[in-house]
Amino acid sequence: MWPRGGLWRDGAFLRLWAGQAISELGSRVTVLALPLGAILVLHASAFQVALLRTFEVAPLLLFALPAGVWIDRVRRRPLMIAADVVSALALASIPLAYWTGTLSLAEVYAVAFVVGALAVVFDVAYLSFLPSLLPPERLADGNAKLQATRSATESAGPAVAGVLVGLFTAPVAILADAVSFAASALLVGSIRRPEERVEVERRRLGTELAEGVRYVFAQPYLRTLTTWSAGWSFFNSGFLALMVVYLVRGLGLSATTVGWILGLGSLGGVLGALVSARVVARFGIGPTIAVSGVLSSLGIFGLPLAPRAFPHPVVIAGEIVATGFGMLFNVNQLTLRQAITPPRLMGRMNSVVRLMYWGMGPVGAVVGGALASWIGVRPTLWVEAVGATVVMIPLLVSPLLRLRRPEEVAVLA
Template sequence: MTADLDHPRRGGLWHHPEFRRLWIGESISQFGSTISQLALPLVAILIVQASTFEVGLLVMFEMAAFLLVGLPAGAWVDRMRFRSVLILNDVLRALALASVPLAQWLGVLGMEQLYVVALLVGVCTVFFDVAYQSFLPQLVEREQLVEANAKLQASESVMQISGPSVGGLLIQVLTAPYAVLLDAFSFLWSASWVAAIRTRPAKPERRPDRNLRREIGEGLRFVVGNPLLRPIALCTGAANLFGSMATAVFYVLLARELSLSPGLIGLLGSTSAIGGLAGSFVARRFAERVGQGPAIWISSLAMAPFGFVAPFVQRDWTLALLAFAQGAMWLCVVVYNITQVSFRQGLCPPALLGRMNATMRFLVWGTMPVGGFLGGLLGSMIGVRQTLLVVAVGGALSFLPVFLSPLRRMRELPSYAATV
């Protein structure tokens, strides 16, 4: 690594070439992903004529990988070069998604294939996300992590603003299966940017006594045994459980009960991301003003009231209220995520980064397939709106683990660099 890469020019990470390549690649991937996040449920609802329960199962399969491979993925990634993991899983996701329009063209597309594609994409996403969050501290200095995560979150929000709107229009023009094809191309483009990164840390040495079970245990003990990471995992896991329950029925409400067009559904998704973009700009200053620990629980609590809008939305002015509520909720989500992810990355020893990230993903994303299943089940039993009301009540309580922890009063959170 050259000195210029080790010490970016004044102006921060805007002038850091390696971070910029990762940033562009991730942004392109996010743009395509926002299209498929809208397109896959609409493929199931509009093309395959799936039931509410089947849509819930699709959400479950999208997230099941975090339960199936979440923990061993961290140990495996810690044994590999992070850059290679990113490239490989971008390519594999492209191939899986490209099979959807191919099957539609051949006239054989069904829910079984959508389940398989969702699971394969989920497995690749597990490995990509673990490697991505572990690679970032190798590209930038630890004191730049908050800035790096804020910039990545900002671009992600921009892609989420444009992606659903463009995706909704493409779904109307091309139909949902063929809109997924754009997502496949986006992953290939993302892979090309990651491949251009010149920073290539040495492959971790193969320890003669390495043991997968022991390495997984080290990651689990680091997270579960830490009095600051444990409440973050509980809070995020609870929020994700109820959030995935909402996802299982939300598009059914919009597309089937309210009969909204794909374009309008996409526009609603874009307004959510506007709040996320705003959150990426204010997260750092908010944490500096109230303190890092309070920023975590305050942002978690602040999102709770906005969940009570969706259960009562109608095809009238309340759609505008829903758009505002979604945007405000995502502003809080992004502030929460930037603060707690940056803290986790700074706290963890470098040798444990993959396992720490994988353990956190297992604990906080592993609740999502359960939520998808429960959302689909409840939606088919008690109704879509009633399920969204259950979600709103449960989500309002998810802040309690961080509020009742030492984080509540800690303005400055510890870091690994301060202990060595």
């Protein structure tokens, strides 16, 4: 029986949710298939694989801030649809090039950059669109459902990717993601609820950019979350850039095994999203964010700790801890940011936070790859795990620990 009431009866949200679920599942396939293609088909080195992560995230450095200004001026849904369509076309070029024998690392890097640039547009537009789609009292529930689905696809995606890569090769598996983006465009396009355009005074680009930056760093909670999350992203990006390399080459695991191990580990995220409302009701949104941020970092020690003889249980356990507490952190910091930002600044706030958070990714990935070339992959994973934990500890002594509900925060106009 279909659940009654709440967001389960909100057709517009359900279409957005379904589109995101399908697209996220496809993207999880690419997250694994793209580096596997570089490793197994193009025989890329550890540094070249780490560089791939840089091309995926680098567009943030170029486009995040101006995208925020642009998105604050226009309706968000058409941008989301266009980003989905072009992403589908770009990803479809990978299997086409593989079939014609012309696939190269240069093309893989180019597609990663294009899809990364479109992800900036979609991400900022989507995060800014949701508060206009849902009333404030349902925003946390909407974020939890969307993040739970994302975590579920992170669980199923690597397993699906492993099977698809095993059956059809890594480049062909990416076709699934192209199809998922097309499906997302159709579902988002079917939303008929009118989107109100936020009226803003159009000024020079630099002036509007500066206003968004000032808001983020003048607001104590936004400043705290943005600063320390950026440090965490630096170390975590280096870790993620080397994870598949170490699982395949360091631990000798097959693509299929890597897929189901990461899939099982991602189940922690589903659990985290499901219990988020209860944890916040018991401890408050601020303590939940601060404590879960530190505990999620501790989980990534599982990979370098795993014994080479039988690494599976330790890697899975570490991933469950990392994804479970990471989901508690992500759902609630996202809800808090949306709740304390006025609509006219929503796009710029999201773009500044995204730039600080994801913008550290290219630097972290390159540094991680260079360090791995110097001291080895496993020692580098230890460095990344320690760094990711240390930079989150300041949250435990921040004003977040005293914040029970977003409504306690005055929204700066």
